Amino acid sequence: MRLSRSLIPTLKENPADAQIVSHRLMLRAGLVRQTSAGIYAWLPAGFRVLQKIAQIVREEQDAVGAQELLMPTIQPAELWRESGRYDSYGKEMLRIRDRHDRELLYGPTNEEMITDLFRQSVRSYRELPQIVYHIQWKFRDEVRPRFGVMRGREFLMKDAYSFDLDYAGALRSYRQMMLAYMRTFQRMGLKAIPMQAETGPIGGDLSHEFIILAPTGESQVFYDAAFEDIDYSASNFDHTQDADLARFAALMTTHYAATDEKHDPDVFASVPRERRREGRGIEVGHIFYFGTKYSKPMNFTIAMPDGKLIHPEMGSYGIGVSRLVGAIIEASHDDHGIIWPDVVAPFKAAILNLKPEDAACTELCEKCYAALGNEALYDDRLERPGVKFADADLMGHPWQIIVGPRAAAQGMVELKRRAGGERHELSLQSALEKLAAHA
RNA sequence: CGGGGCGUGGCGCAGCCUGGUCAGCGCGCGUGUUUUGGGUACACGAGGCCGCCGGUUCGAAUCCGGCCGCCCCGACCA
Numbered sequence A: 001m002r003l004s005r006s007l008i009p010t011l012k013e014n015p016a017d018a019q020i021v022s023h024r025l026m027l028r029a030g031l032v033r034q035t036s037a038g039i040y041a042w043l044p045a046g047f048r049v050l051q052k053i054a055q056i057v058r059e060e061q062d063a064v065g066a067q068e069l070l071m072p073t074i075q076p077a078e079l080w081r082e083s084g085r086y087d088s089y090g091k092e093m094l095r096i097r098d099r100h101d102r103e104l105l106y107g108p109t110n111e112e113m114i115t116d117l118f119r120q121s122v123r124s125y126r127e128l129p130q131i132v133y134h135i136q137w138k139f140r141d142e143v144r145p146r147f148g149v150m151r152g153r154e155f156l157m158k159d160a161y162s163f164d165l166d167y168a169g170a171l172r173s174y175r176q177m178m179l180a181y182m183r184t185f186q187r188m189g190l191k192a193i194p195m196q197a198e199t200g201p202i203g204g205d206l207s208h209e210f211i212i213l214a215p216t217g218e219s220q221v222f223y224d225a226a227f228e229d230i231d232y233s234a235s236n237f238d239h240t241q242d243a244d245l246a247r248f249a250a251l252m253t254t255h256y257a258a259t260d261e262k263h264d265p266d267v268f269a270s271v272p273r274e275r276r277r278e279g280r281g282i283e284v285g286h287i288f289y290f291g292t293k294y295s296k297p298m299n300f301t302i303a304m305p306d307g308k309l310i311h312p313e314m315g316s317y318g319i320g321v322s323r324l325v326g327a328i329i330e331a332s333h334d335d336h337g338i339i340w341p342d343v344v345a346p347f348k349a350a351i352l353n354l355k356p357e358d359a360a361c362t363e364l365c366e367k368c369y370a371a372l373g374n375e376a377l378y379d380d381r382l383e384r385p386g387v388k389f390a391d392a393d394l395m396g397h398p399w400q401i402i403v404g405p406r407a408a409a410q411g412m413v414e415l416k417r418r419a420g421g422e423r424h425e426l427s428l429q430s431a432l433e434k435l436a437a438h439a
Numbered sequence B: 001c002g003g004g005g006c007g008u009g010g011c012g013c014a015g016c017c018u019g020g021u022c023a024g025c026g027c028g029c030g031u032g033u034u035u036u037g038g039g040u041a042c043a044c045g046a047g048g049c050c051g052c053c054g055g056u057u058c059g060a061a062u063c064c065g066g067c068c069g070c071c072c073c074g075a076c077c078a
Helices: A019-028 A042-061 A076-084 A110-120 A167-187 A225-229 A241-255 A321-331 A357-374 A385-395 A404-409 A430-436
Strands: A032-036 A039-042 A074-077 A093-098 A105-107 A129-138 A154-164 A192-194 A208-211 A220-226 A257-259 A276-291 A313-320 A347-354 A376-379 A399-403 A412-417 A423-427
Touching: A019 A032, A019 A321, A032 A110, A039 A042, A042 A129, A042 A154, A042 A167, A042 A208, A042 A321, A042 A430, A074 A076, A076 A105, A076 A110, A076 A430, A110 A154, A129 A167, A154 A321, A167 A220, A167 A241, A167 A276, A167 A313, A192 A220, A192 A257, A192 A321, A208 A220, A208 A321, A220 A225, A225 A276, A276 A321, A313 A321, A347 A357, A347 A385, A357 A376, A357 A399, A357 A404, A357 A430, A376 A385, A404 A412, A412 A430, A423 A430
Parallel strands: A347 A376, A347 A399
Antiparallel strands: A032 A039, A074 A105, A093 A105, A129 A154, A154 A313, A192 A208, A208 A276, A220 A257, A220 A276, A276 A313, A399 A412, A412 A423
16 A cells, blocks of 8 residues: 555554553554544554454364354344343343334344354254354443453454354364464464453353453463463364364363462462463453353254254354454554564555655665555655654554665665564565565 | 543643633644655644533633533443
8 A cells, every 4th residue: 555545644642542552552553543432443554454363363263164154233132032131131232223113232242143043954963063153343332441442342353153962062162262262362473371261141161261461461360381382283283183172171271370360379389480470461362161051042952863852052252353453562562653463464564765756766666565565555655754764663564665765776775674673774676585585 | 330530623732710812832734945764944824613502791612500422440341
């Protein structure tokens, strides 16, 4: 994209409403704008990040065999009456009436709807197990939205639902999802720690939260450094092998991990001193096993080989996709702005044309832009160099290709790495090669 | 939902207590000159229903009432 033709409104000053660093930076870097309390418009650069995160989530869900579908945001109250949650969910649920005075709601989650979809079509044990997911906007009418996109009312969530014939199967699905989660966060360059969790309004008796480490996180976490060294790749854990899943689950549950509310200093003391870690964390995912909590009241039955009917065992699995944008910034920034991990950056590189009026300079930039295409943000604005440096640092592109008139005359550019800040002067060709090699 | 605070050009704010050339400042924006590798300088200029409604008053951004919106602390949550 050409910056001069982009809706990426950067701000020099801090908006008064933004309290935490990710919120400030998202506003200042022109990623989002608030339209109501806890509701945000995603501007082009922010939307690109959102899509990249969603894509990684999608690929890792697919990799463990989950199927993507898409359910509506608006749901009939009827379904929620069946499960009993229409009354129990409380004011967080946004209730709506249509012109016929029918009761609807803007979905905060989709257990009822997916159970309904399955019971309509799935009748035999031959058709299970299955895991489905979608990446959809949710609405929870939080009493007090805050922290920008981290605690909004409208948010993008990946939610998956598993259906199994028995507990053993449900546990397998649960572990597969857990594995997919660890891979997902690792790919984004995040250190994620799974923690035993309360089941809350989703219900159930097995649940984990996924906390990613960020110096400005909301809660204090204590964990065993062993988590940082685990290789979650397919070569180490085959998600189709129960033995691998069991080994994985053992790793996830035997090492110490707890938030401050559940922290037990005595148990933590049993972790070898050099592996004890303490930090701040942000919750970005939550998974639940809840058995027949929905299949039973909603009368979803499956015929078994002996002809008996059973209620499938279910689980649900959430990742806060829009929240991750904020969480990643909390985990990766400095005084100048965002430092995007390569895989989620809105643009891989920014091309800074320090002197657009200079023919050689502009020609070299255009060449560079043509080579990089859609993954480059070309700063072709008639601005002072200082403005461009500051904006590029603020927006956090992993690479900056700085093109000034003097070096451009020699066909040289300067390549700067945002993380670390190293700069090297080299030919455009070598700069492009270095970028390609890095990916 | 309890407690607190704030709504004044795109952003950040002053003015309000002590009603009357107070509608102002910085940034941003436009034009020109300047500068030309880290948010340059100067000049000129555009832009505001002072959140909304009502009241008090000769006169309201300023005082009073109601409403709406937003933010912070707490309880709750991906």
